[in-house]
Structure formats: structure tokens, C-alpha cells
Amino acid sequence: MRLLFPLPAISSVILLAVAGPLASAQDIFVTPVPNAPFSGVVNVERSHVQPDGSISTFKTIREIGRDSRGRIHNESRVLVPASDSKTPQLLRIHLYDPQARLSAYLDPQKKTFWTETVNHPPSTVPPTMRFASPAGSGLPQNEFTKEDLGIHEMEGVQVRGLRETQAIPAENNGTGKEIVITDEYWYSDDLRINLMIRHNDPRKGSVTMTVGQVTLTEPDPGFFEIPEGYKLASAGPGYHQ
Numbered sequence: 456m457r458l459l460f461p462l463p464a465i466s467s468v469i470l471l472a473v474a475g476p477l478a479s480a481q482d483i484f485v486t487p488v489p490n491a492p493f494s495g496v497v498n499v500e501r502s503h504v505q506p507d508g509s510i511s512t513f514k515t516i517r518e519i520g521r522d523s524r525g526r527i528h529n530e531s532r533v534l535v536p537a538s539d540s541k542t543p544q545l546l547r548i549h550l551y552d553p554q555a556r557l558s559a560y561l562d563p564q565k566k567t568f569w570t571e572t573v574n575h576p577p578s579t580v581p582p583t584m585r586f587a588s589p590a591g592s593g594l595p596q597n598e599f600t601k602e603d604l605g606i607h608e609m610e611g612v613q614v615r616g617l618r619e620t621q622a623i624p625a626e627n628n629g630t631g632k633e634i635v636i637t638d639e640y641w642y643s644d645d646l647r648i649n650l651m652i653r654h655n656d657p658r659k660g661s662v663t664m665t666v667g668q669v670t671l672t673e674p675d676p677g678f679f680e681i682p683e684g685y686k687l688a689s690a691g692p693g694y695h696q
Contacts, residue, residue: 482652482664483497483519483581483648483649483652483664483666484578484581484648484649485519485520485521485527485528485529485648486521486527486577486578486579486580486581486647486648487521487525487526487527487551487552487553487577487578487579488521488525488553488579488647489523489524489525489553490523490525491521491523491645491646491647492520492521492522492523492671492672492673492674493520493521493646493669493670493671493674494518494519494520494521494528494668494669494670494674494678495518495519495520495610495666495667495668495669495670496516496517496518496519496666496667496668497516497517497518497519497664497665497666497667498514498516498664498665498666498667499514499515499516499517499534499662499663499664500512500513500514500537500662500663500664501513501514501534501660501661501662501663502660502661502662503659503660504657504658504659504660510660511536512536512537513534513535513536513537514534514535514536514537514539514543515532515533515534515535515543516532516542516543517529517530517531517532518530519666520674520678520679521674522673522674522676522678522679523673524552524553524554525552525553525554525577526550526551526552526553526679527549527550527551527679528548528549528550528674528678528679529548529549529551530545530546530547530548530549531545531546531547531548531549532544532545532546533546545563546563546564547560547561547562547563548560548561548563549561550679550680550681551573551577552679553577555572556572556573556574556576556577557570557571557572557573558570558571558572558573559681561681561682561685562688565688566684566685566686567685567686567687567688568681568685568686568687568688569687569688579647580647581640581642581648581649599619599620599621599622600619600620601617601618601619601620602617602618602619602620603615603616603617604616604617604618604639604641607641609641609643609650609651609666610650610666610667610668610669611669611671612643612645612646612650612669612671613643613644613645614641614642614643614650614651615641615642615644616639616640616641616642617639617640617642618637618638618639619637619638619639619640620635620636620637621635621636621637622634622635622636623635623636634656634657634658635657636654636655636656636657637653637654637655638652638653638654639651639652639653639654640652648666649666650665650666650669651663651664651665651666652664
């Protein structure tokens with residue numbers, strides 16, 4: 456599967472400022488499970504609360520996929536302003552083979568790659584993301600609630616929704632008023648991934664990730680292989696899903 460639009464030159468501004476807490480807090484985790492091939496495009500929408508209270512909005516996309524052997528393909532692209540009509544620049548590609556426990560990281564700009572062997576069995580379910588209080592401790596149980604959102608259909612796939620709500624009392628969050636943080640997940644048992652996640656923290660911003668253009672057929676085998684012409688790098692920065 457390939458993106459349905461060309462890849463023109465991107466703005467030279469790489470928006471690292473919004474890729475900190477929000478980027479690490481939520482992601483579409485592609486589980487490396489066999490016999491459930493698919494491909495799709497993750498659409499990402501982020502908002503970031505600036506120090507002056509204004510809100511900046513950004514977006515990006517990336518391709519993901521998995522074959523019948525459980526091999527996965529995952530991309531990383533820059534965030535661009537929400538008003539930008541260009542396709543975000545491709546920064547890195549992560550390939551993973553669960554049978555060999557081998558991860559390969561590709562740098563499309565330099566045409567290089569590096570590999571590492573994972574010394575533990577691969578995860579077969581997405582990690583559950585929960586937010587701690589500003590002091591770093593977990594929230595009291597009576598301030599944390601879960602809500603079953605029922606079963607719906609997304610991209611022709613059945614999903615079940617879950618909303619997690621955390622209330623941080625005014626005296627604990629530094630704002631002088633109660634803060635409500637929400638996380639929403641729409642999980643497909645058939646694909647073993649979340650097809651949508653939402654996170655909102657009024658102090659920091661929000662993120663919504665949605666998997667679209669889902670195809671349930673076997674992707675091209677080349678999608679999970681290091682392209683011809685790439686050279687082995689002596690070392691590379693770690694990159695994980």
C-alpha cells in the first residue's frame with residue numbers, strides 16, 4: 456500500500472517542540488502477530504498549549520503494515536502546521552521480524568540502515584498508556600474511571616471503545632482548578648491494534664491518531680525488506696515504536 460498523494464518538498468521547519476510529552480504518551484502500536492495481514496495510513500492531529508495560552512495545531516501521517524508472518528512496517532514523519540498542504544517528510548522507517556527478533560531502522564534521507572536484535576519476546580497487545588500526577592505518583596483510584604463505549608465499526612473492522620478519565624484536584628495540578636484528562640481507545644480484536652486513540656490534557660494539548668485506508672490483504676513483501684541501495688551504517692540512534 457502507498458500513500459494516495461505525491462511527496463513534494465517539505466518546509467524546512469521540523470517541529471520538534473511539540474514532539475515531546477505528547478509524542479511519547481500516545482502512539483498506534485503495531486503488534487507483530489502472525490496471520491492478520493493489513494496495511495493502513497495513520498493520520499495524526501495534535502494541538503499544543505503554548506506558554507501564553509494560545510494553541511498551535513499540527514498534523515502528520517505515516518504508513519503502517521503487517522504481513523502474515525507478523526513482520527511490521529512503521530514510519531516516522533515530521534509534524535507540520537495543520538494548514539500545510541504538503542506531505543510530511545519521511546524521517547525514518549522501522550521494520551521488525553518477530554521470528555528473528557530483528558529490528559531494522561532505515562534513514563531514507565541518507566539511504567542507510569542499522570539493525571538490532573531484541574532480547575525479549577515481542578508484545579502482542581498495545582501498551583496501556585496512563586498519566587501520572589505532576590508529582591509522579593499515580594492518581595487515587597477514586598479519581599480514575601473507565602467507561603465502555605461499546606462496539607462500533609471503523610474501516611470495515613469491528614472495534615470496541617474504552618474511555619479512561621482522570622481527575623486531578625485543583626490543589627495537585629498547579630492551575631487552581633480541577634483538571635480532567637481523558638484517554639480514548641478503539642481496539643480491534645481481529646487486527647490486535649488500536650484503530651483510533653485520543654488523548655486530551657487541558658494543560659498541554661491533545662492528540663488524535665486514526666488508522667485510515669485500511670486494506671486487509673497481504674502487503675507487498677518489499678514493504679518489510681530493506682530496499683536496494685541502502686548501506687549499513689556504523690551506528691544509529693535508537694528508534695522504537
